[in-house]
Amino acid sequence: xSSSRRLEELIEAxxxxxxVGARTAQRMAHHLLERNRDGGRRLAQRLAExxxxxGNCARCRNFSDTELCSVCTNASRDAxxxxxxxxxxxxVAIEQATGYRGRYFVLQGRLSPLDGLGPRxxxxxxxxxxLAEGEVRELIxxxxxxxxxxxxxxxxxxxxxxxxxxxxRLAHGVPLGGELEYIDRGTLAHAFGAxxxxx
Amino acid sequence: xSSSRRLEELIEAxxxxxxVGARTAQRMAHHLLERNRDGGRRLAQRLAExxxxxGNCARCRNFSDTELCSVCTNASRDAxxxxxxxxxxxxVAIEQATGYRGRYFVLQGRLSPLDGLGPRxxxxxxxxxxLAEGEVRELIxxxxxxxxxxxxxxxxxxxxxxxxxxxxRLAHGVPLGGELEYIDRGTLAHAFGAxxxxx
Numbered sequence: 001x002s003s004s005r006r007l008e009e010l011i012e013a014x015x016x017x018x019x020v021g022a023r024t025a026q027r028m029a030h031h032l033l034e035r036n037r038d039g040g041r042r043l044a045q046r047l048a049e050x051x052x053x054x055g056n057c058a059r060c061r062n063f064s065d066t067e068l069c070s071v072c073t074n075a076s077r078d079a080x081x082x083x084x085x086x087x088x089x090x091x092v093a094i095e096q097a098t099g100y101r102g103r104y105f106v107l108q109g110r111l112s113p114l115d116g117l118g119p120r121x122x123x124x125x126x127x128x129x130x131l132a133e134g135e136v137r138e139l140i141x142x143x144x145x146x147x148x149x150x151x152x153x154x155x156x157x158x159x160x161x162x163x164x165x166x167x168x169r170l171a172h173g174v175p176l177g178g179e180l181e182y183i184d185r186g187t188l189a190h191a192f193g194a195x196x197x198x199x
Numbered sequence: 200x201s202s203s204r205r206l207e208e209l210i211e212a213x214x215x216x217x218x219v220g221a222r223t224a225q226r227m228a229h230h231l232l233e234r235n236r237d238g239g240r241r242l243a244q245r246l247a248e249x250x251x252x253x254g255n256c257a258r259c260r261n262f263s264d265t266e267l268c269s270v271c272t273n274a275s276r277d278a279x280x281x282x283x284x285x286x287x288x289x290x291v292a293i294e295q296a297t298g299y300r301g302r303y304f305v306l307q308g309r310l311s312p313l314d315g316l317g318p319r320x321x322x323x324x325x326x327x328x329x330l331a332e333g334e335v336r337e338l339i340x341x342x343x344x345x346x347x348x349x350x351x352x353x354x355x356x357x358x359x360x361x362x363x364x365x366x367x368r369l370a371h372g373v374p375l376g377g378e379l380e381y382i383d384r385g386t387l388a389h390a391f392g393a394x395x396x397x398x
Contacts (some may be wrong), residue, residue: 047243051240
Protein backbone atom coordinates (compact mmCIF):
# COMPACT_ATOMS: atom_id res chain seq x y z
CA UNK A 1 0.00 0.00 0.00
CA SER A 2 1.42 3.37 -1.00
CA SER A 3 0.97 6.44 1.14
CA SER A 4 0.30 8.79 -1.82
CA ARG A 5 -1.86 8.35 -4.92
CA ARG A 6 -0.02 11.17 -6.73
CA LEU A 7 3.27 9.37 -6.12
CA GLU A 8 1.87 6.14 -7.58
CA GLU A 9 0.67 8.03 -10.65
CA LEU A 10 4.05 9.72 -11.09
CA ILE A 11 5.86 6.37 -10.88
CA GLU A 12 3.51 4.87 -13.47
CA ALA A 13 3.98 7.89 -15.81
CA UNK A 14 7.79 7.72 -15.56
CA UNK A 15 7.68 4.26 -17.11
CA UNK A 16 6.98 5.81 -20.52
CA UNK A 17 10.71 6.64 -20.58
CA UNK A 18 12.80 4.03 -22.45
CA UNK A 19 14.70 1.64 -20.19
CA VAL A 20 12.78 2.69 -17.07
CA GLY A 21 11.05 -0.13 -15.20
CA ALA A 22 9.06 -0.11 -11.97
CA ARG A 23 12.05 0.06 -9.63
CA THR A 24 13.92 2.76 -11.54
CA ALA A 25 10.73 4.81 -11.82
CA GLN A 26 10.27 4.61 -8.06
CA ARG A 27 13.87 5.62 -7.46
CA MET A 28 13.49 8.60 -9.82
CA ALA A 29 10.23 9.75 -8.21
CA HIS A 30 11.64 9.52 -4.67
CA HIS A 31 14.86 11.27 -5.72
CA LEU A 32 12.97 14.24 -7.17
CA LEU A 33 10.60 14.51 -4.20
CA GLU A 34 13.37 14.24 -1.63
CA ARG A 35 16.10 16.27 -3.23
CA ASN A 36 15.16 18.17 -6.36
CA ARG A 37 11.60 19.42 -6.60
CA ASP A 38 12.72 22.46 -8.59
CA GLY A 39 14.36 20.16 -11.13
CA GLY A 40 11.15 18.15 -11.31
CA ARG A 41 9.07 21.27 -11.89
CA ARG A 42 11.43 22.47 -14.62
CA LEU A 43 11.31 19.04 -16.26
CA ALA A 44 7.49 19.10 -16.18
CA GLN A 45 7.41 22.47 -17.91
CA ARG A 46 9.97 21.62 -20.56
CA LEU A 47 8.31 18.30 -21.29
CA ALA A 48 4.98 20.04 -21.87
CA GLU A 49 6.61 22.68 -24.09
CA UNK A 50 8.50 20.06 -26.09
CA UNK A 51 5.61 17.63 -26.62
CA UNK A 52 3.34 20.39 -27.95
CA UNK A 53 5.89 22.79 -29.42
CA UNK A 54 8.29 20.59 -31.39
CA GLY A 55 7.25 19.67 -34.91
CA ASN A 56 9.18 18.67 -37.99
CA CYS A 57 11.06 21.03 -40.29
CA ALA A 58 9.14 21.42 -43.56
CA ARG A 59 12.39 21.13 -45.52
CA CYS A 60 14.55 18.48 -43.78
CA ARG A 61 11.99 16.73 -41.51
CA ASN A 62 14.26 17.04 -38.47
CA PHE A 63 12.80 18.19 -35.14
CA SER A 64 12.11 21.92 -35.21
CA ASP A 65 10.41 24.60 -33.11
CA THR A 66 9.58 26.60 -36.24
CA GLU A 67 8.47 25.78 -39.79
CA LEU A 68 12.08 25.64 -40.95
CA CYS A 69 14.76 24.43 -38.55
CA SER A 70 17.85 26.41 -37.60
CA VAL A 71 20.13 24.22 -39.74
CA CYS A 72 18.02 24.71 -42.88
CA THR A 73 17.84 28.49 -42.39
CA ASN A 74 21.55 28.86 -41.57
CA ALA A 75 22.96 30.65 -44.63
CA SER A 76 26.55 29.69 -43.77
CA ARG A 77 25.79 26.02 -44.42
CA ASP A 78 26.88 24.59 -47.78
CA ALA A 79 23.69 23.96 -49.79
CA UNK A 80 25.51 21.79 -52.34
CA UNK A 81 26.01 19.00 -49.78
CA UNK A 82 23.01 17.05 -48.48
CA UNK A 83 23.45 14.28 -45.93
CA UNK A 84 20.57 11.79 -45.54
CA UNK A 85 20.18 10.10 -42.16
CA UNK A 86 17.55 7.77 -40.75
CA UNK A 87 16.82 9.43 -37.41
CA UNK A 88 17.43 12.80 -35.71
CA UNK A 89 19.90 11.09 -33.35
CA UNK A 90 22.07 10.20 -36.38
CA UNK A 91 22.19 13.87 -37.36
CA VAL A 92 23.31 14.75 -33.82
CA ALA A 93 26.06 12.09 -33.95
CA ILE A 94 27.42 13.37 -37.29
CA GLU A 95 27.20 16.95 -36.14
CA GLN A 96 29.17 16.16 -32.95
CA ALA A 97 31.81 13.93 -34.56
CA THR A 98 32.57 15.59 -37.88
CA GLY A 99 33.22 19.08 -39.21
CA TYR A 100 30.43 18.66 -41.78
CA ARG A 101 28.99 22.04 -42.79
CA GLY A 102 26.36 20.95 -45.33
CA ARG A 103 22.66 20.36 -44.85
CA TYR A 104 20.66 17.29 -43.74
CA PHE A 105 17.60 15.32 -44.68
CA VAL A 106 16.04 13.13 -41.98
CA LEU A 107 14.02 10.14 -43.19
CA GLN A 108 12.50 9.46 -39.74
CA GLY A 109 12.86 5.75 -40.53
CA ARG A 110 14.14 3.44 -43.22
CA LEU A 111 12.43 1.59 -46.09
CA SER A 112 10.59 -1.27 -44.44
CA PRO A 113 7.56 -2.46 -46.41
CA LEU A 114 6.54 -4.94 -43.70
CA ASP A 115 6.18 -2.04 -41.25
CA GLY A 116 4.31 0.03 -43.81
CA LEU A 117 7.29 2.35 -44.34
CA GLY A 118 7.61 3.19 -48.04
CA PRO A 119 9.04 6.17 -49.97
CA ARG A 120 6.02 8.31 -49.06
CA UNK A 121 6.36 7.74 -45.29
CA UNK A 122 10.06 8.68 -45.48
CA UNK A 123 9.27 11.97 -47.24
CA UNK A 124 11.09 10.98 -50.41
CA UNK A 125 8.74 13.22 -52.45
CA UNK A 126 10.23 16.12 -50.46
CA UNK A 127 13.75 14.83 -51.10
CA UNK A 128 13.01 14.43 -54.83
CA UNK A 129 11.84 18.06 -55.04
CA UNK A 130 15.01 19.10 -53.26
CA LEU A 131 17.23 17.20 -55.70
CA ALA A 132 15.24 18.62 -58.65
CA GLU A 133 16.00 22.18 -57.48
CA GLY A 134 19.52 21.63 -58.80
CA GLU A 135 21.39 23.15 -55.85
CA VAL A 136 22.56 19.84 -54.37
CA ARG A 137 25.66 18.34 -56.00
CA GLU A 138 26.47 15.49 -53.61
CA LEU A 139 24.03 13.30 -51.68
CA ILE A 140 25.86 11.78 -48.69
CA UNK A 141 23.91 8.66 -47.77
CA UNK A 142 24.44 7.94 -44.06
CA UNK A 143 21.81 5.27 -43.38
CA UNK A 144 22.67 2.52 -40.92
CA UNK A 145 24.70 -0.49 -42.11
CA UNK A 146 21.72 -2.85 -41.59
CA UNK A 147 19.82 -4.79 -44.23
CA UNK A 148 17.04 -2.21 -44.33
CA UNK A 149 19.48 0.69 -44.17
CA UNK A 150 21.43 -0.74 -47.12
CA UNK A 151 18.26 -1.21 -49.15
CA UNK A 152 17.30 2.37 -48.40
CA UNK A 153 20.77 3.55 -49.40
CA UNK A 154 20.50 1.70 -52.71
CA UNK A 155 17.15 3.36 -53.41
CA UNK A 156 18.49 6.80 -52.50
CA UNK A 157 21.57 6.36 -54.72
CA UNK A 158 19.35 5.61 -57.71
CA UNK A 159 17.19 8.64 -56.92
CA UNK A 160 20.30 10.84 -56.79
CA UNK A 161 21.62 9.57 -60.13
CA UNK A 162 18.24 10.21 -61.77
CA UNK A 163 18.68 13.87 -60.88
CA UNK A 164 22.33 14.08 -61.87
CA UNK A 165 23.46 14.27 -58.25
CA UNK A 166 26.52 12.29 -57.11
CA UNK A 167 25.64 9.81 -54.35
CA UNK A 168 28.28 8.91 -51.75
CA ARG A 169 28.31 6.56 -48.75
CA LEU A 170 30.18 6.46 -45.47
CA ALA A 171 33.29 4.26 -45.62
CA HIS A 172 33.03 0.80 -44.08
CA GLY A 173 36.00 -0.79 -42.33
CA VAL A 174 37.77 -1.48 -39.07
CA PRO A 175 36.68 1.01 -36.35
CA LEU A 176 39.49 3.11 -34.85
CA GLY A 177 40.63 1.59 -31.56
CA GLY A 178 39.04 -1.76 -32.38
CA GLU A 179 40.92 -5.03 -32.07
CA LEU A 180 40.88 -7.24 -35.15
CA GLU A 181 40.27 -10.29 -33.01
CA TYR A 182 36.91 -8.96 -31.87
CA ILE A 183 35.62 -7.40 -35.09
CA ASP A 184 32.75 -9.22 -36.81
CA ARG A 185 33.67 -11.25 -39.88
CA GLY A 186 31.66 -9.20 -42.37
CA THR A 187 33.39 -5.96 -41.41
CA LEU A 188 36.82 -7.61 -41.41
CA ALA A 189 36.24 -9.23 -44.83
CA HIS A 190 35.10 -5.88 -46.21
CA ALA A 191 38.04 -3.99 -44.74
CA PHE A 192 40.45 -6.61 -46.10
CA GLY A 193 38.97 -6.48 -49.59
CA ALA A 194 38.90 -2.68 -49.63
CA UNK A 195 42.50 -2.34 -48.39
CA UNK A 196 44.37 0.77 -49.49
CA UNK A 197 48.02 1.64 -50.14
CA UNK A 198 49.79 2.39 -46.87
CA UNK A 199 50.54 6.13 -46.75
CA UNK B 200 24.28 22.32 -33.73
CA SER B 201 20.83 21.16 -32.70
CA SER B 202 17.80 21.84 -34.85
CA SER B 203 15.51 22.70 -31.92
CA ARG B 204 16.09 24.85 -28.83
CA ARG B 205 13.14 23.27 -27.02
CA LEU B 206 14.69 19.83 -27.59
CA GLU B 207 18.01 20.99 -26.12
CA GLU B 208 16.19 22.34 -23.07
CA LEU B 209 14.26 19.11 -22.61
CA ILE B 210 17.46 17.05 -22.79
CA GLU B 211 19.11 19.29 -20.20
CA ALA B 212 16.07 19.09 -17.90
CA UNK B 213 15.94 15.26 -18.12
CA UNK B 214 19.40 15.12 -16.56
CA UNK B 215 17.88 15.95 -13.17
CA UNK B 216 16.76 12.30 -13.07
CA UNK B 217 19.20 10.03 -11.17
CA UNK B 218 21.45 7.95 -13.41
CA VAL B 219 20.55 9.92 -16.54
CA GLY B 220 23.51 11.40 -18.42
CA ALA B 221 23.65 13.36 -21.66
CA ARG B 222 23.27 10.38 -23.99
CA THR B 223 20.43 8.74 -22.07
CA ALA B 224 18.63 12.09 -21.83
CA GLN B 225 18.88 12.51 -25.60
CA ARG B 226 17.58 8.98 -26.17
CA MET B 227 14.65 9.61 -23.82
CA ALA B 228 13.75 12.93 -25.46
CA HIS B 229 13.90 11.49 -28.99
CA HIS B 230 11.90 8.43 -27.92
CA LEU B 231 9.08 10.54 -26.49
CA LEU B 232 9.00 12.90 -29.48
CA GLU B 233 9.07 10.10 -32.04
CA ARG B 234 6.81 7.54 -30.41
CA ASN B 235 4.99 8.64 -27.31
CA ARG B 236 4.01 12.31 -27.10
CA ASP B 237 0.90 11.42 -25.13
CA GLY B 238 3.05 9.62 -22.57
CA GLY B 239 5.31 12.68 -22.40
CA ARG B 240 2.34 15.01 -21.83
CA ARG B 241 0.97 12.74 -19.11
CA LEU B 242 4.39 12.62 -17.45
CA ALA B 243 4.63 16.42 -17.55
CA GLN B 244 1.26 16.78 -15.84
CA ARG B 245 1.89 14.16 -13.18
CA LEU B 246 5.33 15.57 -12.42
CA ALA B 247 3.84 19.02 -11.89
CA GLU B 248 1.07 17.62 -9.69
CA UNK B 249 3.53 15.54 -7.65
CA UNK B 250 6.16 18.24 -7.12
CA UNK B 251 3.58 20.73 -5.81
CA UNK B 252 0.99 18.36 -4.35
CA UNK B 253 2.96 15.82 -2.35
CA GLY B 254 3.93 16.79 1.18
CA ASN B 255 4.76 14.79 4.28
CA CYS B 256 2.25 13.11 6.55
CA ALA B 257 1.96 15.06 9.80
CA ARG B 258 1.98 11.81 11.77
CA CYS B 259 4.48 9.45 10.07
CA ARG B 260 6.47 11.86 7.81
CA ASN B 261 6.00 9.61 4.77
CA PHE B 262 4.98 11.15 1.42
CA SER B 263 1.33 12.12 1.47
CA ASP B 264 -1.20 14.02 -0.66
CA THR B 265 -3.15 15.00 2.44
CA GLU B 266 -2.28 16.06 6.00
CA LEU B 267 -2.43 12.45 7.17
CA CYS B 268 -1.42 9.67 4.78
CA SER B 269 -3.63 6.74 3.83
CA VAL B 270 -1.65 4.31 6.00
CA CYS B 271 -1.99 6.46 9.12
CA THR B 272 -5.74 6.93 8.58
CA ASN B 273 -6.38 3.25 7.79
CA ALA B 274 -8.31 1.99 10.83
CA SER B 275 -7.62 -1.65 9.97
CA ARG B 276 -3.90 -1.19 10.66
CA ASP B 277 -2.60 -2.37 14.03
CA ALA B 278 -1.74 0.76 16.03
CA UNK B 279 0.26 -1.22 18.61
CA UNK B 280 3.04 -1.94 16.08
CA UNK B 281 5.22 0.90 14.79
CA UNK B 282 7.97 0.26 12.25
CA UNK B 283 10.67 2.93 11.89
CA UNK B 284 12.43 3.17 8.51
CA UNK B 285 14.96 5.62 7.13
CA UNK B 286 13.38 6.46 3.77
CA UNK B 287 9.98 6.10 2.04
CA UNK B 288 11.53 3.49 -0.29
CA UNK B 289 12.22 1.28 2.74
CA UNK B 290 8.54 1.46 3.70
CA VAL B 291 7.61 0.38 0.16
CA ALA B 292 10.05 -2.56 0.31
CA ILE B 293 8.65 -3.81 3.64
CA GLU B 294 5.10 -3.31 2.45
CA GLN B 295 5.77 -5.35 -0.71
CA ALA B 296 7.77 -8.13 0.92
CA THR B 297 6.02 -8.75 4.20
CA GLY B 298 2.49 -9.13 5.52
CA TYR B 299 3.08 -6.37 8.09
CA ARG B 300 -0.18 -4.69 9.08
CA GLY B 301 1.08 -2.16 11.61
CA ARG B 302 1.98 1.50 11.14
CA TYR B 303 5.20 3.25 10.05
CA PHE B 304 7.38 6.16 11.00
CA VAL B 305 9.71 7.53 8.31
CA LEU B 306 12.84 9.31 9.54
CA GLN B 307 13.66 10.79 6.11
CA GLY B 308 17.32 10.13 6.90
CA ARG B 309 19.50 8.66 9.64
CA LEU B 310 21.47 10.25 12.51
CA SER B 311 24.46 11.87 10.86
CA PRO B 312 25.88 14.81 12.84
CA LEU B 313 28.44 15.61 10.14
CA ASP B 314 25.59 16.19 7.66
CA GLY B 315 23.66 18.21 10.22
CA LEU B 316 21.10 15.43 10.74
CA GLY B 317 20.22 15.18 14.42
CA PRO B 318 17.14 13.99 16.34
CA ARG B 319 15.26 17.16 15.40
CA UNK B 320 15.78 16.77 11.64
CA UNK B 321 14.57 13.16 11.83
CA UNK B 322 11.35 14.20 13.55
CA UNK B 323 12.16 12.33 16.74
CA UNK B 324 10.09 14.84 18.74
CA UNK B 325 7.11 13.58 16.74
CA UNK B 326 8.11 9.97 17.40
CA UNK B 327 8.55 10.69 21.12
CA UNK B 328 5.01 12.14 21.31
CA UNK B 329 3.76 9.04 19.54
CA LEU B 330 5.44 6.69 22.00
CA ALA B 331 4.17 8.78 24.92
CA GLU B 332 0.57 8.30 23.71
CA GLY B 333 0.82 4.75 25.05
CA GLU B 334 -0.80 2.99 22.09
CA VAL B 335 2.44 1.57 20.64
CA ARG B 336 3.66 -1.63 22.27
CA GLU B 337 6.47 -2.66 19.92
CA LEU B 338 8.84 -0.39 18.00
CA ILE B 339 10.25 -2.34 15.05
CA UNK B 340 13.52 -0.64 14.16
CA UNK B 341 14.23 -1.22 10.45
CA UNK B 342 17.08 1.18 9.80
CA UNK B 343 19.79 0.11 7.34
CA UNK B 344 22.63 -2.12 8.59
CA UNK B 345 25.20 0.65 8.06
CA UNK B 346 27.27 2.41 10.72
CA UNK B 347 24.90 5.37 10.79
CA UNK B 348 21.83 3.16 10.60
CA UNK B 349 23.06 1.11 13.58
CA UNK B 350 23.78 4.24 15.61
CA UNK B 351 20.27 5.47 14.81
CA UNK B 352 18.82 2.11 15.82
CA UNK B 353 20.66 2.25 19.14
CA UNK B 354 19.27 5.72 19.84
CA UNK B 355 15.73 4.63 18.88
CA UNK B 356 15.91 1.54 21.10
CA UNK B 357 16.81 3.71 24.10
CA UNK B 358 13.96 6.07 23.27
CA UNK B 359 11.53 3.14 23.14
CA UNK B 360 12.68 1.74 26.49
CA UNK B 361 12.31 5.15 28.12
CA UNK B 362 8.61 5.00 27.20
CA UNK B 363 8.10 1.38 28.19
CA UNK B 364 7.87 0.25 24.57
CA UNK B 365 9.62 -2.96 23.48
CA UNK B 366 12.19 -2.26 20.72
CA UNK B 367 12.91 -4.97 18.13
CA ARG B 368 15.26 -5.19 15.16
CA LEU B 369 15.24 -7.06 11.85
CA ALA B 370 17.17 -10.33 12.04
CA HIS B 371 20.67 -10.36 10.55
CA GLY B 372 22.02 -13.44 8.82
CA VAL B 373 22.64 -15.27 5.59
CA PRO B 374 20.27 -14.00 2.84
CA LEU B 375 18.00 -16.66 1.31
CA GLY B 376 19.50 -17.93 -1.95
CA GLY B 377 22.93 -16.56 -1.04
CA GLU B 378 26.07 -18.68 -1.27
CA LEU B 379 28.22 -18.80 1.86
CA GLU B 380 31.36 -18.43 -0.21
CA TYR B 381 30.33 -14.97 -1.39
CA ILE B 382 28.80 -13.55 1.77
CA ASP B 383 30.77 -10.84 3.55
CA ARG B 384 32.68 -11.89 6.67
CA GLY B 385 30.72 -9.73 9.09
CA THR B 386 27.39 -11.21 8.05
CA LEU B 387 28.75 -14.76 8.10
CA ALA B 388 30.31 -14.31 11.55
CA HIS B 389 27.05 -12.90 12.88
CA ALA B 390 24.96 -15.69 11.33
CA PHE B 391 27.36 -18.30 12.76
CA GLY B 392 27.26 -16.80 16.23
CA ALA B 393 23.47 -16.44 16.18
CA UNK B 394 22.88 -20.00 14.93
CA UNK B 395 19.60 -21.63 15.95
CA UNK B 396 18.45 -25.19 16.57
CA UNK B 397 17.63 -26.93 13.31
CA UNK B 398 13.85 -27.35 13.12
